[in-house]
Amino acid sequence: MVRNISITISRRARQVEARYLKYKSKHPECTFCKIGKKGNGNEIIDETKHFWIVTNLFPYELWDGRKVLTHLLVVPKDHFHNIDEMTHSERITLIEILGRYEKRGYSFYGRAPQNASRSMEHQHTHLIKVEELGE
Ligand SMILES: [Zn+2]
Numbered sequence: 489m490v491r492n493i494s495i496t497i498s499r500r501a502r503q504v505e506a507r508y509l510k511y512k513s514k515h516p517e518c519t520f521c522k523i524g525k526k527g528n529g530n531e532i533i534d535e536t537k538h539f540w541i542v543t544n545l546f547p548y549e550l551w552d553g554r555k556v557l558t559h560l561l562v563v564p565k566d567h568f569h570n571i572d573e574m575t576h577s578e579r580i581t582l583i584e585i586l587g588r589y590e591k592r593g594y595s596f597y598g599r600a601p602q603n604a605s606r607s608m609e610h611q612h613t614h615l616i617k618v619e620e621l622g623e
Pocket of ligand 1: 519520521566567568
């Protein structure tokens with residue numbers, strides 16, 4: 489018999505969530521469009537012609553039921569709402585980026601615009617590294 493099943497799939501630590509809600513209320517504009525510009529706090533890990541790879545300012549503590557070690561975001565430099573709006577070449581680049589990070593132990597996740605949990609309308613893909621086998 490299975491007991492005590494947790495339904496928490498992903499979450500931020502309470503303090504991080506509070507910081508995130510405060511930040512969102514102060515910045516109603518699209519902050520992803522400000523990556524690479526002065527005043528944006530996301531640390532840029534890497535970039536291609538069309539994408540930023542940045543740290544998530546408000547990382548999850550838990551994802552897929554596991555402790556999160558690193559939480560990055562792949563953010564297109566243009567304000568796309570979904571992958572379908574990208575050119576073929578941009579889509580290929582996105583998959584290449586995901587493949588590069590997958591090889592390094594990152595899982596990836598992107599919410600559809602219709603998903604009520606999605607808080608930014610600017611398309612983005614989460615790159616999440618959780619504790620690994622044997623840890
Ligand atoms: Zn944007």
